[in-house]
Amino acid sequence: MALLTVEGLNKSYPAFSLKDVSFSLEPGYIMGFVGRNGSGKTTTLKAIMNLIHPQSGTITILGQDFRTHELDLKERIGFGLGDVPFYPKRTLAAITAVVARFYTTWDAGLYARLVRQFGLDVTKKVDQLSAGMKVKYSLALAMSHHAQLLILDEPTSGLDPVSRDDLLYMFRSIIESGEASILFSTHITSDLEKCADFITYIRDGSIVASRDKDSFVDAYRLVKGPKSALTPNLRATLIGCRETSLGFTGLALTQDLPPSLPGIIVETPDIESVMVYHEMTTEEPFVYTPISD
Amino acid sequence: MLKNLVAKDFALSLHPAMSIWLLMGALLLIPTWPYYIAFAYVFLNVMLLYQMDRVNQDLLFTAMLPGRKRDIPAARTTTVCIMELAFVAVSIPFAIGWNFLYTAENPISMNLNVAFYGTVFLMYALFNAIFLPWFYRSLYSFLAPLLVGSLVPVFVVAGLNTLVIVVPALDGLFNDRGLGHLGYQVLALGVGVLAWLGASLWASARSGANIEKADL
Numbered sequence: 007m008a009l010l011t012v013e014g015l016n017k018s019y020p021a022f023s024l025k026d027v028s029f030s031l032e033p034g035y036i037m038g039f040v041g042r043n044g045s046g047k048t049t050t051l052k053a054i055m056n057l058i059h060p061q062s063g064t065i066t067i068l069g070q071d072f073r074t075h076e077l078d079l080k081e082r083i084g085f086g087l088g089d090v091p092f093y094p095k096r097t098l099a100a101i102t103a104v105v106a107r108f109y110t111t112w113d114a115g116l117y118a119r120l121v122r123q124f125g126l127d128v129t130k131k132v133d134q135l136s137a138g139m140k141v142k143y144s145l146a147l148a149m150s151h152h153a154q155l156l157i158l159d160e161p162t163s164g165l166d167p168v169s170r171d172d173l174l175y176m177f178r179s180i181i182e183s184g185e186a187s188i189l190f191s192t193h194i195t196s197d198l199e200k201c202a203d204f205i206t207y208i209r210d211g212s213i214v215a216s217r218d219k220d221s222f223v224d225a226y227r228l229v230k231g232p233k234s235a236l237t238p239n240l241r242a243t244l245i246g247c248r249e250t251s252l253g254f255t256g257l258a259l260t261q262d263l264p265p266s267l268p269g270i271i272v273e274t275p276d277i278e279s280v281m282v283y284h285e286m287t288t289e290e291p292f293v294y295t296p297i298s299d
Numbered sequence: 300m301l302k303n304l305v306a307k308d309f310a311l312s313l314h315p316a317m318s319i320w321l322l323m324g325a326l327l328l329i330p331t332w333p334y335y336i337a338f339a340y341v342f343l344n345v346m347l348l349y350q351m352d353r354v355n356q357d358l359l360f361t362a363m364l365p366g367r368k369r370d371i372p373a374a375r376t377t378t379v380c381i382m383e384l385a386f387v388a389v390s391i392p393f394a395i396g397w398n399f400l401y402t403a404e405n406p407i408s409m410n411l412n413v414a415f416y417g418t419v420f421l422m423y424a425l426f427n428a429i430f431l432p433w434f435y436r437s438l439y440s441f442l443a444p445l446l447v448g449s450l451v452p453v454f455v456v457a458g459l460n461t462l463v464i465v466v467p468a469l470d471g472l473f474n475d476r477g478l479g480h481l482g483y484q485v486l487a488l489g490v491g492v493l494a495w496l497g498a499s500l501w502a503s504a505r506s507g508a509n510i511e512k513a514d515l
Binding site: 052055056057058059076077080081085087091092093094095096100101103104105107108109 | 300303306307310311354355356357359360362363364365366367368511512513514515
């Protein structure tokens with residue numbers, strides 16, 4: 007049974023819409039929720055947590071409808087919203103004392119361990135923390151009640167490379183038992199390369215793909231070659247293409263490419279390339295003109 | 300769950316300095332005055348509470364905690380009711396003191412008797428019924444709900460107080476400082492308290508329905 011199933015989520019704002027967002031996450035896996043800024047990642051995560059009211063769609067957690075079992079299911083979810091400064095003038099100890107009351111499974115020992123591991127000073131006020139420490143505190147709160155599902159919005163943004171690596175390693179140990187899963191949004195694709203099992207890619211409010219990491223990148227090919235090799239037929243198959251004076255690099259669906267392309271290098275892309283070439287605009291390149299005498 | 304949310308309000312949302320407004324009960328020691336004004340200072344406290352909520356991102360913080368979304372306004376209604384009761388409780392010794400200190404009738408509004416407190420509860424009933432559902436419909440704008448929610452009850456209760464002192468029959472029954480018409484005055488208090496309880500329960504339910512449709 008899937009730990010989390012999102013089906014047909016639709017939400018319209020004047021300038022942005024979530025369009026038929028659907029994906030699911032099995033227990034024991036990490037899913038990276040990737041997309042550029044403003045693509046709908048946070049809106050989707052908020053809709054999952056019933057913080058916003060979608061026009062249609064269902065959220066099922068452990069086989070139960072989230073809206074009808076909101077109270078029970080929220081106890082089994084750890085939700086972290088990046089470095090949002092809740093109660094900036096209150097100490098971590100004061101906030102934790104309040105949060106702990108809400109969870110029957112709150113583990114003070116685990117919280118104390120996380121506080122030590124993250125180097126948090128609980129006598130500090132929230133606004134005295136750096137962006138990275140705010141993220142760590144938010145994670146400590148989200149993890150200290152043994153949640154089965156961790157939903158984290160941009161948990162690695164603002165963290166230094168060592169802390170980020172530690173955190174990603176911790177993510178792997180959380181899911182080791184096979185019972186817990188993590189859904190985390192990010193635009194740092196190297197995090198996904200390191201620890202995600204599944205990738206869900208959202209673009210302009212629509213899901214482009216939601217599948218395991220290997221098949222996600224395998225569905226695409228990066229093609230490179232001299233300009234002369236960029237025939238109209240090949241150009242039509244490319245999702246995105248960057249041309250320079252030396253040649254071109256483009257992204258295509260593996261299934262759309264012919265079996266052989268003479269004079270062209272065909273490679274498996276990384277996640278970042280898939281995202282970057284998908285997001286390329288068709289607008290004219292920006293020309294910058296500095297003041298001259 | 301409601302208990303935890305109310306405890307959260309007292310631990311994080313309410314600032315200890317806000318209790319200073321309770322001392323406005325001392326205004327009841329002024330010899331003649333529209334005394335219902337002293338009870339309207341609780342609306343300033345509510346304004347400060349919601350202003351601090353905005354700074355602290357309280358709605359988002361609270362909605363992420365285990366609980367149903369509609370529990371948020373239910374808990375907040377309880378907190379506001381506790382604040383209103385605290386204003387009433389702190390004012391009672393001052394009201395008793397006024398009755399001992401002054402023998403003359405109050406020409407501006409009702410005397411500080413049992414029936415007067417009925418009008419105070421009616422003022423709070425109107426405030427809760429107007430402000431809370433309105434705020435939880437818009438969520439991020441509290442100034443208009445607070446202004447209308449504060450001014451309408453004050454004007455209604457001002458009108459009621461004036462009616463009582465200018466209509467001799469009402470003045471005799473509800474503005475009496477002795478124990479002669481205590482039964483009627485207790486009835487007036489009971490009506491006020493019931494209106495307050497009913498309005499608060501309605502406001503809580505209505506606010507719950509409103510927040511379910513709102514985006515945080």
